[in-house]
Amino acid sequence: MINWNNLDTLKSFDELKKVNRVELTKVMALENGAERVQKYSVPMAEGLTYNYAAKEVDDDVLAALDNLAKEAQLAEKFEELYNGAVINTGEKRMVLHHLTRGQLGNKVEADGVDKREFYEKEQKRIADFANKVHSGSIANAKGEKFTTVVQIGIGGSDLGPRAMYLALENWAKKNNTFKMEAKFISNVDPDDASAILNSIDVAHSLFILVSKSGTTLETLTNQSFVMDALKKAGLDPAKHMIAVTSETSPLAKSDDFIEAFYMDDYIGGRYSSTSGVGGAVLSLAFGPDVFAQFLEGAAAEDKLAASKDMMKNPAMLDAMIGFYERNVLGYESTAILPYSQALSRFPAHLQQLDMESNGKSVNRFGEAIDYVTGPVIFGEPGTNGQHSFYQLLHQGTNIVPLQFIGFKKSQIGNDVDIQGSTSQQKLCANVVAQIVAFALGKADENKNKNFEGGRPSSIIIGDELNPKSLGALLAHFENKVMFQGFVWNINSFDQEGVQLGKTLAKRVLAHETEGALAAYSKLFNI
Structure with missing residues (x-):
């Protein structure tokens, strides 16, 4: 017991x-x-x-x-x-999160499915997609290969995958498995997204929007920022973006993406590097075999x-x-x-x-x-x-x-x-x-x-x-x-410690403030 x-x-x-x-x-x-x-x-x-x-x-x-x-x-x-x-x-x-990389114990079922099979299925879907991008069968509107992948996410959707990418970048180049350069946009500060967009060729860039709930304020804001940049470049955002999200998320069946890959509520963001959150960007950057290793x-x-x-x-x-x-x-x-x-x-x-x-x-x-x-x-x-x-x-x-x-x-x-x-x-x-x-x-x-x-x-x-x-x-x-x-x-x-600030920020943006919250908002002309 x-x-x-x-x-x-x-x-x-x-x-x-x-x-x-x-x-x-x-x-x-x-x-x-x-x-x-x-x-x-x-x-x-x-x-x-x-x-x-x-x-x-x-x-x-x-x-x-x-x-x-x-x-x-x-x-x-x-x-x-x-x-x-x-x-x-x-x-x-x-x-x-342990199930994303192997079966340690008994079969685990949830949501009516075998969860190990679910994670393996999504990993295979990601691998197939990455191989098609690398071969050029999935390409931009002109039929040209994507050369850069950009992950849009924050917290666990950024820190782990970014750290893993940087950890393997030189190794992949030395071992001839480097496929695409990866960049990351996380901060809602517009200077972050601008700096990345100014450093890449957007016409040959594939963007990964990562949000399990599909409601993360910073991530959705940066999605809009990127979509605006793509439109200004005369490009169709829907042909340059994929999503990593839950099956119940508003992003799951959206026409804004080439494809959506799924995760679930049983994997916390900070534990998600071995799920599709890390799998998509690492498989695109280095190839599915490297992610499998x-x-x-x-x-x-x-x-x-x-x-x-x-x-x-x-x-x-x-x-x-x-x-x-x-x-x-x-x-x-x-x-x-x-x-x-x-x-x-x-x-x-x-x-x-x-x-x-x-x-x-x-x-x-x-x-x-x-x-x-x-x-x-x-x-x-x-x-x-x-x-x-x-x-x-x-x-x-x-x-x-x-x-x-x-x-x-x-x-x-x-x-x-x-x-x-x-x-x-x-x-x-x-x-x-x-x-x-x-x-x-x-x-x-x-x-x-x-x-x-x-x-x-x-x-x-x-x-x-x-x-x-x-x-x-x-x-x-x-x-x-x-x-x-x-x-x-x-x-x-x-x-739960990250939730209060999010709630108050929404109140500030909705101009539903009083006391110190209102006073600080005025300092920033919000």
Whole structure:
């Protein structure tokens, strides 16, 4: 039987708080660190490895975390989720993004259909469409091939797909799978759409409108903006646009689109990169085979996340260590630091994934909770971040746990030797140095140059960033966020916090304002 209990009612949480804290500067001392680096490491899918040697844990802490994971029934709750239980209590929905990339458990039926078959059918429809675009059988009014694809969407319809596209762009060019350049319009700020439209040849551009409900204000506004630009160029918008939406959306059967591809309410926006939301743009940009490899990597990581053994389940282990840092050690933030320029927008995606999922102060049943939940997430690629905010990370008054990501090889393959080492070797040397510098610090009589150390970090290491390893990386973080939501007994799959601002914005535009809302509206001449 599954029990959904608040964290502070679990006996194992009280026991965890009694375990002695680890002094990172001692356990990571250079003479001991080598053994620890080898010991505290667990394999992930697609050649990735999660190494947590520089975290403030030891065998006693890990045993206590394992007990808590068992009492909180994390593995059983994940099993409930992928077998089709109504896990999203706020919206009374199942949570099925795992089904977009494989069948982990039992057959799941909803809306009168097998949902795995539904997702596979839509993926095949997208693949067929992309192949026809690439072959030229679907073309513009003059019969000329489309060369650019532009995604119009916001939130999960933008952040994840954009991050995934950028992550694979150079890889695809190197491996001759690059088909079309992709651009993204998200912000309702007209400068965003204008900048993209001014950078492309609209006559050879295919636009993807992404809105599950078909009512998203920013997306529909940008649709109108783009349609106006197409008309001014003497083009028929209906021959340049497709939609990714739900079957019940007003966009589903509209004559404004060449074709519509479907998703459903069981996949939240921030979890939708492996659905048609990511599938359409990535299949058009790189080809359906590349998107299939991406799904394969995600599915492989999902299988590891289904393990009941925390020490063999990298997502659960990462989640529990992060929970420990938040709820026992009291750290408020986590920095995501990919030492890969291809992952330049990955921290922004994880910011939404984590903060929109676990930024909650009530439990799954709408009752107030008395403990902290999701951390603040931020990050930038290394080595750029080293010359930006690492000063605070090294010597600031707050300790910020760090999650590094690094790869042994670059995507481009060719590199040059400069002063005895290649650029990739310099990149990897920097991440290695940062892990040890944060952990050990450096004593100096000049307090301005003193580094206290004791700053915890983990790293996910891979051979190369490619479609499969990217899929595994994405699934790891999705599952980590899910497990932490289970520990906190919150609903990680709705986002009521984004609704109030939308409601008030509509009131402003309808001139139904008073008080401060009216006063601020006047400042902008609305």
